[in-house]
Each structure stands twice: as C-alpha cells, then as structure tokens.
Amino acid sequence: MKIALIGLGSVGRGVAEMVAKKDLGITITAVADSTSVCMDADGIDIHTLLARKKKSGRCGDEGVSVTELLKKADYDALVEVSPTNALTGEPSIGYIKTALNRKKHVVTSNKGPICLAGKELRALAQKKGVALRYEATVAGAIPVMHLLEHGLAGNEILAIYGILNGTCNYILTRMADEGLTYDQALLEARELGYAEADPTYDVQGIDAAIKLVILANTIWGNGATLDDVERTGIDLLTADALRLAEEDGCTIRLIAEAIPRKHILRVSPRIIPKNHPLVVEGTLNALTLETDMAKEITLIGRGAGSVETASAIIGDLLYIRNHYDKRA
Amino acid sequence: MKIALIGLGSVGRGVAEMVAKKDLGITITAVADSTSVCMDADGIDIHTLLARKKKSGRCGDEGVSVTELLKKADYDALVEVSPTNALTGEPSIGYIKTALNRKKHVVTSNKGPICLAGKELRALAQKKGVALRYEATVAGAIPVMHLLEHGLAGNEILAIYGILNGTCNYILTRMADEGLTYDQALLEARELGYAEADPTYDVQGIDAAIKLVILANTIWGNGATLDDVERTGIDLLTADALRLAEEDGCTIRLIAEAIPRKHILRVSPRIIPKNHPLVVEGTLNALTLETDMAKEITLIGRGAGSVETASAIIGDLLYIRNHYDKRA
Numbered sequence: 281m282k283i284a285l286i287g288l289g290s291v292g293r294g295v296a297e298m299v300a301k302k303d304l305g306i307t308i309t310a311v312a313d314s315t316s317v318c319m320d321a322d323g324i325d326i327h328t329l330l331a332r333k334k335k336s337g338r339c340g341d342e343g344v345s346v347t348e349l350l351k352k353a354d355y356d357a358l359v360e361v362s363p364t365n366a367l368t369g370e371p372s373i374g375y376i377k378t379a380l381n382r383k384k385h386v387v388t389s390n391k392g393p394i395c396l397a398g399k400e401l402r403a404l405a406q407k408k409g410v411a412l413r414y415e416a417t418v419a420g421a422i423p424v425m426h427l428l429e430h431g432l433a434g435n436e437i438l439a440i441y442g443i444l445n446g447t448c449n450y451i452l453t454r455m456a457d458e459g460l461t462y463d464q465a466l467l468e469a470r471e472l473g474y475a476e477a478d479p480t481y482d483v484q485g486i487d488a489a490i491k492l493v494i495l496a497n498t499i500w501g502n503g504a505t506l507d508d509v510e511r512t513g514i515d516l517l518t519a520d521a522l523r524l525a526e527e528d529g530c531t532i533r534l535i536a537e538a539i540p541r542k543h544i545l546r547v548s549p550r551i552i553p554k555n556h557p558l559v560v561e562g563t564l565n566a567l568t569l570e571t572d573m574a575k576e577i578t579l580i581g582r583g584a585g586s587v588e589t590a591s592a593i594i595g596d597l598l599y600i601r602n603h604y605d606k607r608a
Numbered sequence: 609m610k611i612a613l614i615g616l617g618s619v620g621r622g623v624a625e626m627v628a629k630k631d632l633g634i635t636i637t638a639v640a641d642s643t644s645v646c647m648d649a650d651g652i653d654i655h656t657l658l659a660r661k662k663k664s665g666r667c668g669d670e671g672v673s674v675t676e677l678l679k680k681a682d683y684d685a686l687v688e689v690s691p692t693n694a695l696t697g698e699p700s701i702g703y704i705k706t707a708l709n710r711k712k713h714v715v716t717s718n719k720g721p722i723c724l725a726g727k728e729l730r731a732l733a734q735k736k737g738v739a740l741r742y743e744a745t746v747a748g749a750i751p752v753m754h755l756l757e758h759g760l761a762g763n764e765i766l767a768i769y770g771i772l773n774g775t776c777n778y779i780l781t782r783m784a785d786e787g788l789t790y791d792q793a794l795l796e797a798r799e800l801g802y803a804e805a806d807p808t809y810d811v812q813g814i815d816a817a818i819k820l821v822i823l824a825n826t827i828w829g830n831g832a833t834l835d836d837v838e839r840t841g842i843d844l845l846t847a848d849a850l851r852l853a854e855e856d857g858c859t860i861r862l863i864a865e866a867i868p869r870k871h872i873l874r875v876s877p878r879i880i881p882k883n884h885p886l887v888v889e890g891t892l893n894a895l896t897l898e899t900d901m902a903k904e905i906t907l908i909g910r911g912a913g914s915v916e917t918a919s920a921i922i923g924d925l926l927y928i929r930n931h932y933d934k935r936a
Contacts, residue, residue: 298901304762415759421902423759430758431743431751433930434632434922555882555889557908564885573626573919574749580885580906591901594762602761603931 281601282323284310284355284384286346286375287362288339291389291416293330294586295359295593300326306597310353314362316340321354346371350378357385357411357600359593360393366481366490366506369396380404380412385604387596389416389589395490395506398497411600416592418491419444419565422581423595428499428569435571437499439539444491446563446583447475447482448514448534452549453561456522456531462515474563484513485534485547492536492547499538504545512548525551531559609929610651612638612683612712614674614703615690616667619717619744621658622914623687623921628654634925638681642690644668649682674699678706685713685739685928687921688721694809694818694834697724708732708740713932715924717744717917723818723834726825739928744920746819747772747893750909751923756827756897763899765827767867772819774891774911775803775810776842776862780877781889784850784859790843802891812841813862813875820864820875828868840876853879859887 283299285292285308292313299306307323313333318324318340333339350358358379360372369392376386376393386405388394393401394414405412415425419442428437443449447469454465466483469475481487489509496504514534525532528551535550535558552559557578560566565583568576582588611627613620613636620641627634635651641661646652646668661667678686686707688700697720704714704721714733716722721729722742733740743753747770756765771777775797782793794811797803809815817837824832842862853860856879863878863886880887885906888894893911896904910916 298762302762422905423755423902426759427751427755430927431754431923432919433926434626434630435919555887557885557888557892557894559883560885561883566885571919573915573922574751575910575913575916576908577750578906578908580904580908582903585903587901588903591760591763591899594901595759598761599758 281305281357281597282307282309282355283357283359283597284350284353284379285359285361286312287360288313288333289361289363290586291361291589291593294590295361296326296330298587298590298594304594304598305601309355310349311339312346312349313339316342317344317346317349319349319353346375347378350375351382355384357387357597359597360386360388360390361593362390364390364392366392366395366486369393373397373401376401377404380408380410383408383410385411385600387413387593387600389414389593391417391490391494395493398494399503411604413596413600414494415596416589418495419567420581420583420585421588421591422565422567422579422583423592424495424567424579425498426595426599427577427579432569432571432574432577435573437569437571438541439537439570440495440499440567441535441537441558442567443533443558443560443565444536444567444583445482445485445488445534446565447479448488449560450474450563451483452514452532452534455517455519456526459519459523461519462517483515485511488534488536489547492538492545496538496545500540508545510546510548514549517549529554533559609634609685609925610637610683611635611685611687611925612678612681612707613687613689614640615688616641616661617689617691618914619689619917619921622918623689624654624658626915626918626922632922632926633929637683638677639667640674640677641667644670645672645674645677647677647681674703675706678703679710683712685715685925687925688714688716688718689921690718692718692720694720694723694814697721701725701729704729705732708736708738711736711738713739713928715741715921715928717742717921719745719818719822723821726822727831739932741924741928742822743924744917746823747895748909748911748913749916749919750893750895750907751920752823752895752907753826754923754927755907760897760899760902760905763901765897765899766869767865767898768823768827768895769863769865769886770895771861771886771888771893772864772895772911773810773813773816773862774893775807776816777888778802778891779811780842780850780861783845783847784854787847787851789847790845811843813839816862816864817875820866820873824866824873832873836873838874838876842877845877857882861887
C-alpha cells in the first residue's frame with residue numbers, strides 16, 4: 281500500500297516513524313511539509329527524509345505545490361495530517377477532494393475538514409468508491425469509530441458522553457487533587473506543554489465541541505455544526521466549585537454530550553460522581569456510548585501524542601487495505 | 609442471512625428477541641433447546657417459538673438430534689449458545705465442527721469449546737474458508753475482539769489486564785463499600801441472582817481464567833490452557849485486607865492478567881489505586897490493553913446479561929455478513 285503523507289509535524293512524524301519501524305506493508309511515496317515536497321514512486325527512505333527535515337526544516341524541494349503533488353504522485357491513500365484550520369478547513373479540504381477525485385482513499389487526523397465538510401467529503405468518497413476514514417480526529421488513540429462500525433453494529437446509539445480534551449481534563453484534575461486555582465493549573469499545564477500559549481481553543485470547549493460534532497454526525501448523520509453546540513468552557517470555574525463537588529463524592533469534568541432524544545448537543549463542566557467510569561485523570565480522554573443492547577460501553581485512552589495518533593491512522597490504513605479491493 | 613440457533617436459555621432468548629425486534633436482515637431457520645428442535649427454511653416465527661417454549665418448556669419436537677438438525681437445516685451461520693461445559697467442551701465442540709465442516713460460519717458465546725479447542729476450531733474454520741467468531745465469550749457486551757482485530761490493528765499487544773468476572777467484582781465492591789465480610793457479600797450476590805448456588809466457578813477465578821486463556825490465545829496464539837493460569841480466588845479475602853487497601857487510597861479487585869514478556873498468566877486479587885481506570889463498580893467488567901502505539905486502552909461495560917450478550921453475537925453476525933461472500 282502506497283501512501284502520500286501531507287504534514288510532517290508531530291502526527292506526520294509519528295506515522296512516518298511507525299511505517300519505517302514496523303513491517304506493515306506500507307510504503308510512503310510522497311511527502312509534503314509546509315514549505316516543500318518529496319516524491320518517489322519506489323518509496324521514500326524515511327530515515328533520510330526525517331534527518332533532512334530535522335537538519336534543514338524541509339523534507340524536500342520547493343517548486344511543486346501540494347495539490348500538484350497529489351495530482352501527480354503514485355499512491356493508494358492520502359494521509360492528511362497537516363495543521364488543522366477550524367475556521368475554513370482549508371487547504372486540507374482541497375487536498376482531500378483532490379485525492380478523492382483521483383479515487384484515492386483518504387485517512388486524516390484533521391478535525392477542521394471533517395467538522396466543516398464531513399458530509400460533502402463522505403458523499404464524494406462514496407461516489408468515487410473509496411474510503412474516507414478519520415478515527416484520529418476524535419479521542420486520539422481510542423478506536424471509537426471502529427467500535428461503532430463493527431463491535432457495536434446492530435446497536436442503536438442512544439447517547440454519547442465524553443471527555444474529549446486532555447488539556448481541560450489535566451487542569452480540572454489538578455484543581456481537584458491539589459486545590460489549585462484555574463490560573464495556577466493552567467500555568468502548570470503550559471509549562472508541561474499540555475496547553476498552548478493561547479489556550480482559548482481548549483479551555484473554552486471549542487476543541488471538544490468540534491470532536492462532538494464529528495462524532496454526532498458520524499453516528500446520526502444529522503448535519504450538526506459547531507454553532508449547534510451549546511458550549512461553556514472551564515475558564516470561569518473556581519476552586520470553590522470543585523471543593524463543593526468533592527464534598528459530595530463528586531468532581532467536575534468538561535463533558536461533551538450528544539443526546540438526540542433530548543435535543544442535547546453540549547460541552548460544559550458537569551458534576552459527576554468520582555467513581556463514574558468517565559472520571560479519568562490527567563490528560564486522558566474517555567467516552568461512554570449509551571446503546572440499546574450493549575447498554576453503556578466506556579472507552580479510556582490517550583487523546584493525543586505523536587505515536588498514539590499514528591496508531592489511529594495506521595488502524596484506518598490497515599482497515600482500508602484489508603477491506604477494499606486493490607486499485608491500480 | 610439465515611442462522612441456526614442452538615441453545616434457548618438467557619443468551620439464546622436474547623438473540624431471538626433482538627432478531628425479531630430489529631430489522632437486521634437475519635432469519636432464524638433452525639432452533640434447538642436441550643430437549644427439542646424446530647426447523648423452517650422460510651424462517652421460524654420467533655414470537656410463536658418463544659411463546660411455545662414458555663408454555664411447554666420446549667421449542668419444538670423431539671426425534672431429531674441437534675447434530676442431525678445441523679446437518680440438514682438451511683443456514684449460513686450457526687449461533688452456538690448452549691450451556692458451557694468447561695471440562696470437555698462437549699457437545700458444543702461437536703456441533704461447531706459439524707457446522708464448520710458444512711462450510712457454515714459459527715458464532716458462539718460458549719467458553720468451553722473455545723478455551724479447550726480454540727486452536728483446532730480456528731484452523732478448521734480457516735481450512736473451510738468460513739468465520740469462527742466468539743466476541744461474546746469474553747467480557748459480555750464489550751467488543752474487545754473487534755477492537756483487537758480492527759481499531760488496534762498494527763499495534764503490538766504487550767499485556768492485558770482485566771476484570772472479567774462480574775460476580776467477584778460485585779462481592780469485592782460490596783466488601784469495600786459497606787465493610788461486609790466475604791460471606792455476607794456472597795449471600796447478597798446470591799439473593800440478587802449474581803452468584804450461583806455453587807459459586808466455586810466464579811469465586812475461585814476459574815471463569816476469569818477461562819476468559820483469560822481465550823483472550824491470550826486469540827492475541828498471541830500461544831496455545832495456553834487453563835492449567836497454565838496461576839490462579840487465586842477471592843474466597844479467602846478478609847474484610848481487613850480491603851480496609852487496609854482503602855487506607856492507602858487503593859482497593860482490591862480480582863485481576864486477570866497476561867504479560868508475555870514476564871511469563872505471567874494469572875488470575876488473583878490485586879491491590880490497585882482507586883482512581884485506576886480498571887476499578888469499576890458492581891458487576892461491570894473492564895479490560896486494559898497495553899499496546900506499543902496506542903499505549904493503554906481501557907474498555908468498560910456489562911460482562912453478562914441476555915440482551916448485552918446478544919449484542920456481541922449480533923455484532924459478530926453482522927461482521928460476517930458484511931465481510932464474507934454470500935454462500936449458497
């Protein structure tokens with residue numbers, strides 16, 4: 281299986297390293313970072329590629345655009361892991377369309393395109409008879425999409441509840457465990473690299489809301505958008521609120537929830553019993569699926585990380601290889 | 609998809625009821641309980657069948673053996689959910705072989721045959737080009753087999769740790785929460801129908817060990833047997849031991865664990881921190897998979913129940929229908 285890898289940040293590097301390390305039957309034939317591209321139909325030597333990137337900051341040469349690369353290169357699947365653009369989804373939406381139009385499968389960890397144009401992209405993939413998979417967009421290493429598709433096939437999904445943002449969960453865990461204020465916990469999260477310089481996207485629940493939209497649309501196909509999500513962040517939470525919850529054997533977590541029967545699509549801090557399966561510590565993610573037959577199934581795992589996210593992408597690639605006919 | 613359903617206890621009834629209730633494209637063409645059989649190539653009316661079973665204790669007529677039924681009836685997949693025999697696996701092993709030899713797929717919740725003859729049965733299924741699936745044998749409604757097969761494909765599984773017996777988990781939860789003695793908690797579990805009159809199979813860890821063997825052999829294919837499992841039950845645990853664990857912010861759970869690199873295959877009461885994802889309450893099951901890329905993934909859900917187990921069986925049936933060519 282030949283792949284074109286667009287994006288060589290943390291996730292792209294994780295994918296490249298795992299493809300080089302493991303005997304997965306995957307060959308990388310095209311790579312693009314933000315300023316250069318590299319192409320070899322016989323397979324790019326990944327160690328050389330990563331060494332060049334590390335030394336020069338570039339994986340290859342200028343002069344060929346990513347779109348040209350995607351039109352010319354020899355690959356079976358596009359792995360789109362470039363930085364997400366939550367406002368327009370571009371240029372990734374364009375990259376994905378270019379590949380789908382060439383009847384190439386697409387695997388992505390890129391939330392913007394799937395949140396903003398998921399319906400259109402899924403329809404295009406179906407029309408072209410190829411796969412569009414995006415396990416890595418929601419809850420990192422946790423294979424929730426695979427579970428919905430297979431293990432829980434036959435179940436009606438009644439509701440989902442999840443902790444989909446590790447930064448917020450880290451901050452809330454520290455506030456609860458150590459009695460820190462929000463500002464103290466945020467500072468700590470920044471020092472550890474869990475929070476960005478501008479934490480708005482995480483702490484105001486935007487990141488969790490995007491993931492909720494992706495998940496809800498995948499399950500119910502109801503065309504929800506980010507604007508449909510009722511959203512409250514954690515930035516106004518006080519240490520007192522957490523202390524009060526603790527006194528009742530509870531704690532506070534930022535919960536993303538979708539409950540169609542109640543018309544709920546919401547991200548907000550919720551008080552939950554400390555022994556509830558969803559209450560996970562630190563940067564972990566967790567997700568409960570409420571179903572008609574299996575009842576509640578909870579999944580816990582790493583929501584981010586280079587190799588962890590690569591796990592989800594490789595799971596999608598291997599699924600495509602094993603379940604779709606080989607194309608020329 | 610036509611199925612032959614062998615066994616009409618709690619799980620068999622759950623499967624029949626869900627097939628009748630949901631539009632899954634599944635038709636039941638043959639049914640056997642412990643004393644009778646029923647067959648109709650055009651599809652058995654499930655409501656009539658279950659009413660007859662309730663009234664007379666029998667689903668159909670005598671005179672035809674289950675083996676004859678499996679040789680004569682028209683079906684694509686055998687659903688084997690008869691009572692498990694942990695000592696010999698019979699007569700279920702024979703039923704499964706009969707179906708596989710006729711090139712029929714097999715789905716089972718029956719632990720005995722898979723624990724005792726899994727390798728042989730998997731080889732026979734492969735030789736005949738049909739599926740043998742047994743998601744329901746381990747951790748009830750939790751789709752762990754599907755996850756190993758798909759979502760985590762590409763990962764090396766380094767270790768598994770799990771709570772695979774709801775009866776023991778209920779007893780330990782009650783001992784910890786209410787300070788009950790083992791005998792008090794067992795009595796309560798019996799009154800609630802969570803423990804059998806003879807609880808040996810559960811409380812001595814045999815049930816958990818059987819599931820561990822099934823899981824370990826599925827992952828690593830190393831031909832482990834029940835005798836290879838180092839096993840300690842919960843029947844000698846004192847309320848004092850639990851109290852001491854609680855004082856350290858920990859609790860005790862019956863953990864089934866397989867760690868090949870340490871040559872560990874063990875079921876035993878273990879002290880674990882109360883905030884560990886594996887610490888679930890009541891009759892829940894939980895399972896942590898330690899992998900090289902995704903790191904730890906924990907799954908929590910119902911380990912038993914009529915409809916919950918039917919969920920796993922139906923997941924297997926739909927997987928077969930969608931991934932195997934239709935046979936005549």
